[in-house]
């Protein structure tokens with residue numbers, strides 16, 4: 001069993017879950033932005049064993065972890081296979097498992113705007129919002145669908161304005177914040193289609 005990354009009570013840690021099939025510069029860009037914009041001490045990438053909403057399985061986990069470690073080089077960022085270690089796949093299971101393993105650590109869930117648009121389809125999505133702050137990063141073509149999404153509408157009272165985004169990492173849930181940033185139009189789908197990734 002690989003080691004769990006270290007963390008101290010009170011630390012603010014962003015969790016970027018993803019297939020990373022393959023990882024790309026867009027992931028790196030939103031991670032760097034999240035550290036600064038959401039007032040985080042660290043970001044952990046959670047390379048999923050498989051997105052529960054995607055029917056086709058991704059490339060093997062070890063291959064995606066190795067590629068992610070090659071792409072994401074930053075002293076405050078850790079690339080992990082924690083969901084495989086914990087035996088969880090759904091985010092609503094992963095977050096309580098991490099909180100039980102790391103008492104007192106302040107986790108923030110991170111995702112691109114495309115995932116906010118679909119967030120209401122995730123298993124127990126309201127439990128996720130009740131458990132941790134959620135930081136949303138702009139993605140080309142997704143800003144309007146994210147803002148109009150069911151989750152954004154139902155939880156509009158819990159939205160932190162972008163000018164206060166640095167408070168998100170220390171905020172009590174429910175709280176979410178949408179930030180704009182210089183956007184990257186990279187996607188794993190496009191890289192796979194262009195033949196840049198052979199599992």
Ligand SMILES: Nc1ncnc2c1ncn2[C@@H]1O[C@H](COP(=O)(O)OP(=O)(O)OP(=O)(O)O)[C@@H](O)[C@H]1O
Nearest residue numbers: 017018019020026111112138139184186187188189
């Ligand atoms: N270019 C990007 N801009 C903003 N967010 C992004 C970008 N690429 C990925 N993300 C976000 O990073 C997280 C992990 O993304 P994922 O590994 O699914 O990559 P992807 O490029 O979206 O893959 P795919 O094309 O297979 O759906 C998700 O929350 C996703 O919204």
Ligand SMILES: O=C(O)c1ccc[n+]([C@@H]2O[C@H](COP(=O)([O-])O)[C@@H](O)[C@H]2O)c1
Nearest residue numbers: 017018019048051053090091092122123
């Ligand atoms: O828990 C769910 O129902 C759920 C549904 C869709 C996506 N997720 C998680 O969202 C993250 C982003 O997924 P992906 O495939 O878009 O990179 C990843 O950690 C998935 O496990 C989680």
